[in-house]
Amino acid sequence: MKRPLRVVVAKPGLDGHDRGAKIIARAFRDAGMEVIYTGIFQTTEMIVRTVVEEDADVLGISILSGAHLHFAEEVCRSLREQAAKDVLVVMGGILPPADIPRVKAYGVAEVFGPGTPTSHIVDYVKAKRAPMAEPA
Amino acid sequence: MVDSASESKSAGGMSPDQNTWKETTLAASLKKMPAREETFTTLSGLPINELYCATGTPDPAIGFPGEYPYTRGVHPTMYRARPWTIRQVAGFGTAEDTNGRYKYLLAHGETGLSTDFDLPTLLGYDSDHPVAVPEIGKIGVAVDTVEDVRLLMADIPLDQVSTSYTINASAFVLMGMYEVVAKAQGVRKELITGTIQNDILKEYTAQNEYIYPPAQAVRLVVDTMEYAAKMMPRYNPVSVSGYHIREAGSTAVQELAFTLAGAHCYVTEAVKRGLEADFVAPRVSFFWDIHNDFFEEICKLRAARRLWARMMREWVGAKDPRSWTMRAHSQTAGVSLTAQQPDNNIARTAIQALAAILGGTQSLHTNSKDEAYQIPSEGAIKIAVRTQQILALENRVADVVDPLGGSYYVEALTDRLEQEAETLIRQILDRGGMVASIEDGFIQRQIADASAAYQHALEAKKEFIVGVNVQVEPEAALPFEPFVLDPGLGERQIKRTQSIRKSRPQAEVGSALKEIEQAATGGQNVMPAVVRAIKAQATVGEMCDVLRRVFGEYRAPLVY
Numbered sequence: 001m002k003r004p005l006r007v008v009v010a011k012p013g014l015d016g017h018d019r020g021a022k023i024i025a026r027a028f029r030d031a032g033m034e035v036i037y038t039g040i041f042q043t044t045e046m047i048v049r050t051v052v053e054e055d056a057d058v059l060g061i062s063i064l065s066g067a068h069l070h071f072a073e074e075v076c077r078s079l080r081e082q083a084a085k086d087v088l089v090v091m092g093g094i095l096p097p098a099d100i101p102r103v104k105a106y107g108v109a110e111v112f113g114p115g116t117p118t119s120h121i122v123d124y125v126k127a128k129r130a131p132m133a134e135p136a
Numbered sequence: 137m138v139d140s141a142s143e144s145k146s147a148g149g150m151s152p153d154q155n156t157w158k159e160t161t162l163a164a165s166l167k168k169m170p171a172r173e174e175t176f177t178t179l180s181g182l183p184i185n186e187l188y189c190a191t192g193t194p195d196p197a198i199g200f201p202g203e204y205p206y207t208r209g210v211h212p213t214m215y216r217a218r219p220w221t222i223r224q225v226a227g228f229g230t231a232e233d234t235n236g237r238y239k240y241l242l243a244h245g246e247t248g249l250s251t252d253f254d255l256p257t258l259l260g261y262d263s264d265h266p267v268a269v270p271e272i273g274k275i276g277v278a279v280d281t282v283e284d285v286r287l288l289m290a291d292i293p294l295d296q297v298s299t300s301y302t303i304n305a306s307a308f309v310l311m312g313m314y315e316v317v318a319k320a321q322g323v324r325k326e327l328i329t330g331t332i333q334n335d336i337l338k339e340y341t342a343q344n345e346y347i348y349p350p351a352q353a354v355r356l357v358v359d360t361m362e363y364a365a366k367m368m369p370r371y372n373p374v375s376v377s378g379y380h381i382r383e384a385g386s387t388a389v390q391e392l393a394f395t396l397a398g399a400h401c402y403v404t405e406a407v408k409r410g411l412e413a414d415f416v417a418p419r420v421s422f423f424w425d426i427h428n429d430f431f432e433e434i435c436k437l438r439a440a441r442r443l444w445a446r447m448m449r450e451w452v453g454a455k456d457p458r459s460w461t462m463r464a465h466s467q468t469a470g471v472s473l474t475a476q477q478p479d480n481n482i483a484r485t486a487i488q489a490l491a492a493i494l495g496g497t498q499s500l501h502t503n504s505k506d507e508a509y510q511i512p513s514e515g516a517i518k519i520a521v522r523t524q525q526i527l528a529l530e531n532r533v534a535d536v537v538d539p540l541g542g543s544y545y546v547e548a549l550t551d552r553l554e555q556e557a558e559t560l561i562r563q564i565l566d567r568g569g570m571v572a573s574i575e576d577g578f579i580q581r582q583i584a585d586a587s588a589a590y591q592h593a594l595e596a597k598k599e600f601i602v603g604v605n606v607q608v609e610p611e612a613a614l615p616f617e618p619f620v621l622d623p624g625l626g627e628r629q630i631k632r633t634q635s636i637r638k639s640r641p642q643a644e645v646g647s648a649l650k651e652i653e654q655a656a657t658g659g660q661n662v663m664p665a666v667v668r669a670i671k672a673q674a675t676v677g678e679m680c681d682v683l684r685r686v687f688g689e690y691r692a693p694l695v696y
Contacts, residue, residue: 013270014259014271015255019385022587026696037694039694065274067271094475094508114474114475
């Protein structure tokens, strides 16, 4: 039986700007996914624990504070060490263009900047994780 | 962020006609502060009067500028006596970095200062706290001790340049630091001007930089209001902010309602403590977001003035006309800036700035075109300042008071916004007030719904953003230099703080921190103890930690 994709939407660090995180959490939910929104003020440990405990397929990180390099590196490394399966990590928020290849090198699959339609992000996640939704 | 005290018209009455207004309210104001020019003319030389209005007695809902209910402006002369203050917010890196930016801004014609603090400072963590390290100096300036504030304000004469601090949860500490530094500069307490945002309620509904539970945090705000009214009578200890509410996705009506309801909460809590409304209300100031709907934004400021005047006079019973005036700082809408085709942001910002001025703001921040990406570069911030100068000096929009007053559309829209906002405020009061409506997520839910509805409208192309969902172009290289922070700034900041922690008078620090704890536990005003701790070079984190132990930390309901 097909199970819905499980998505964790997380706000790492001290950044409180959560308009984008809430919008994308709602869009994932409206698209039939199971969404766990962590709320703000999350440490790397808290985020990774949520992903593991919730058996999430996707982690969406929203960050607008400029601390994206730090958290992309830490979260991706910690997920590789702790998550039983390959979790799709996507990032949204404000990143200088030069930093995008750097967070991708850490393991972020895609970065969605300001103005991206939510449908585009939903479609991307579905395309990348469709096989995961149907366990053999 | 608000600069001149409003005219305190003795009777607080309303003039029956323009001649009476001219001979009483206007004459009294001109005596204190004359007009910039003897006569004002259009570019072609035609005369511009100080005010245009209907003959006879005006509609009492509209009235005259500088008179209750202040629909047409808080001052009788508005910008004919003194233009709005050009106040660009700035903050990054260490205190020295931001001080350098201040000097750049003042050299290019800015007339007031405004500070953004970094996330650790906003949340009451010292720079060497583990959660602070990745965020030091990134979205604002790092402040740990009073020494940082001294360096931040170095060579800025605090009796001449008013400064605004954008800080909330830890505002009680930064207000104390500002007072200590101003007095060390030799400024008498009567001359200390400036503003601190200190509007904690909107942190729970919109910006999310809170520490303590809402009720205890409101108590801290009232502590600062009481302390400032005694110790710095010209200082604005709270700037109640619709800006963040709107940026979080609210409508204009919600922005009006949640902001005025917040301000009402602070004043009524002060009254519950036994303070007179007229002791604290005159120094309550406001901060609005100026978004893309040109006329709605103008009418929003007019409606805010009228509704606040009525709330203070009729609901709260304030008698001093200065308690009735809604003095405002405005900022063009950051959320309206696009990362795509960023040069278009110059046009957006100019039009929003015009709306703020036609709405009668007291001071204004214009966003820079590159702010969808980064802390503004010097070149971009200069265009933003020049935009305000063009409006003031070339476009002549500062030469007549409330030029849109009497327009059928503007008056009707002002009325409608006021009515809708009042209904929502009464709903909040009926539900038990702002704190109760935050604790159960009522306000957050309204904002989240409005934000989602707008996003749906954008994706369905019922609303348009040029360059984003219409007139889209392939991505081009950014037409500005990236803003790069010094990678060594965190280390420099931590070193300074740790060296101060070693060299300061330890016994005095410990005793002052204990006094903060006793005041907080015993229900006394914490500010005298906070100022004592600041003078002993206690850190932001140490002072906030004391109250964390007494008040606890807030866990917000998750609403999306």
